[in-house]
Amino acid sequence: MRKIQVEICTGTACFVMGASELMLLEEKLPESLQDKVEITGSPCMGNCHSERKSHLPFVKIDGEVIEDANLPDVIERIEKIAEGNKNA
Amino acid sequence: MTNETSTMTSLNATESPCEAQQKDEIQKNIGETFVEVDHFQLCKSGQHSPGDVFLSEKNPSDGRTISTLSDGLGSGIKADVLATLTATMATKFVANDIPIKRAAEIIMNTLPVCSERGISYATFTTVDIDPNSTVKIIEYDNPPYLLVRQQTALDPIKESTEIVRKDKSTAPRMKAYLHYSKFTGEPGDRLVFFSDGVTQSGMGTALFPFGWTAENAYSFVLDRIKENPCVSARDLAKSVVQEACIHDGYKPKDDISCGVVYFRNPRDTLILTGPPISKESDKELASIFNLFNGKKVICGGTTANIMSRELKKPITVDMKNLDPEVPPFSEMEGADLVSEGIITLGTVADILENNGVYSSDKDNAATRMVEIFRNSDRIYFVVGTKINEAHQDPNMPEGLEIRRNVVKKVASLLEEKFLKETHIQYL
Numbered sequence: 001m002r003k004i005q006v007e008i009c010t011g012t013a014c015f016v017m018g019a020s021e022l023m024l025l026e027e028k029l030p031e032s033l034q035d036k037v038e039i040t041g042s043p044c045m046g047n048c049h050s051e052r053k054s055h056l057p058f059v060k061i062d063g064e065v066i067e068d069a070n071l072p073d074v075i076e077r078i079e080k081i082a083e084g085n086k087n088a
Numbered sequence: 089m090t091n092e093t094s095t096m097t098s099l100n101a102t103e104s105p106c107e108a109q110q111k112d113e114i115q116k117n118i119g120e121t122f123v124e125v126d127h128f129q130l131c132k133s134g135q136h137s138p139g140d141v142f143l144s145e146k147n148p149s150d151g152r153t154i155s156t157l158s159d160g161l162g163s164g165i166k167a168d169v170l171a172t173l174t175a176t177m178a179t180k181f182v183a184n185d186i187p188i189k190r191a192a193e194i195i196m197n198t199l200p201v202c203s204e205r206g207i208s209y210a211t212f213t214t215v216d217i218d219p220n221s222t223v224k225i226i227e228y229d230n231p232p233y234l235l236v237r238q239q240t241a242l243d244p245i246k247e248s249t250e251i252v253r254k255d256k257s258t259a260p261r262m263k264a265y266l267h268y269s270k271f272t273g274e275p276g277d278r279l280v281f282f283s284d285g286v287t288q289s290g291m292g293t294a295l296f297p298f299g300w301t302a303e304n305a306y307s308f309v310l311d312r313i314k315e316n317p318c319v320s321a322r323d324l325a326k327s328v329v330q331e332a333c334i335h336d337g338y339k340p341k342d343d344i345s346c347g348v349v350y351f352r353n354p355r356d357t358l359i360l361t362g363p364p365i366s367k368e369s370d371k372e373l374a375s376i377f378n379l380f381n382g383k384k385v386i387c388g389g390t391t392a393n394i395m396s397r398e399l400k401k402p403i404t405v406d407m408k409n410l411d412p413e414v415p416p417f418s419e420m421e422g423a424d425l426v427s428e429g430i431i432t433l434g435t436v437a438d439i440l441e442n443n444g445v446y447s448s449d450k451d452n453a454a455t456r457m458v459e460i461f462r463n464s465d466r467i468y469f470v471v472g473t474k475i476n477e478a479h480q481d482p483n484m485p486e487g488l489e490i491r492r493n494v495v496k497k498v499a500s501l502l503e504e505k506f507l508k509e510t511h512i513q514y515l
Binding site: 044 | 392415418
């Protein structure tokens, strides 16, 4: 089954506003999800220059941009997608 | 981590990286010589301050490079003070062309007296190199320096003169002699000088009952150079000190210091940081990157995106070596390092301010950048001047300085503390 693609923005603004914690995602993922997710870093995605700029940090999950990203929300989103994929 | 292929025009299977580098450098830099000066030292075991001090400076008015190694009596803070005073005075006097005998007498008569031993004493070796490659060396009580040319030790002619102290009661009993020598440096020449922590290492052991001795240390240096004719001043100094440390069973019995001066072909590094003020200059930036012959660093997410787009090369972020304080570095074909911008540069400035010292368990974009800079001789900064509006947001933490200020700080630290040559271009 295709893995869920998670991209964490590692640009300056995202890094200081919480991305450094998001990069621990791999460790914090529940065991059941670990082999269902592929985590990569991305250089600055440019969201800090857009209208969204007050919602740092940013993470992309399967191409969808998540604002104000934090570990619990990101894990919850991944779980939902994994559920959806299971039932699909 | 270092991308050797970016500095080589051709690498055939029978050439070593060093030979190819030499060939490449000769093609690039016929006639160009850079004076690389570096040193390495270890404190006596159990001490926090080194009693040996190495000071180097480049005189902006006449382009002379002056380096002094001084060994203070004893070890620890007291020795550090003696050695610092001596090294500072020797360097300043030589820079100001004070006659050397007079300078040595002033130094010897000024040093504070050790309360335990009742004498004031510190050694020094000062090397003065002018832009015409004339080298003058003044030695007082350090082991004699080694001059290596074409992998052979040369025997320089020295003039000796006695220094007489005003206050004999605080002088060591032996007579004090100053040795002076002069020669013209040629490309490839190396000058190696060290404190007696090197020559006396291992003293009393079965292998070296009288210590390693200067002769053995010289042979070691010549062997290292034969093994690697391109060995940098930095690496050679480090290998001498580490070898001496091994003789002392990894617990130095004295401060161990070695300085090396190397007349070499310069190693060039280019660092692009910041998007150019106008998008039309993106192509120019890519062209600068392509045409440069040397190591290449891209510092900044937007800068990296521009280069990736212009050069059609993907960027992969390394998520393995994560550091909570410095954003992760990335890889792109053709670049030796791709990092984030301002935080990384700020950390580089901090490390350089701390004399290039950082915790040995750290491996992040900033430490890697520091290593690239320290293994370079000339560093070219190309600074994009477009302001990053995302950093001007008042909600962002303070301390995200303007890029050009941090670059200026890094460049001036590289020049003053590490005697590198830097150039800054704004786009």
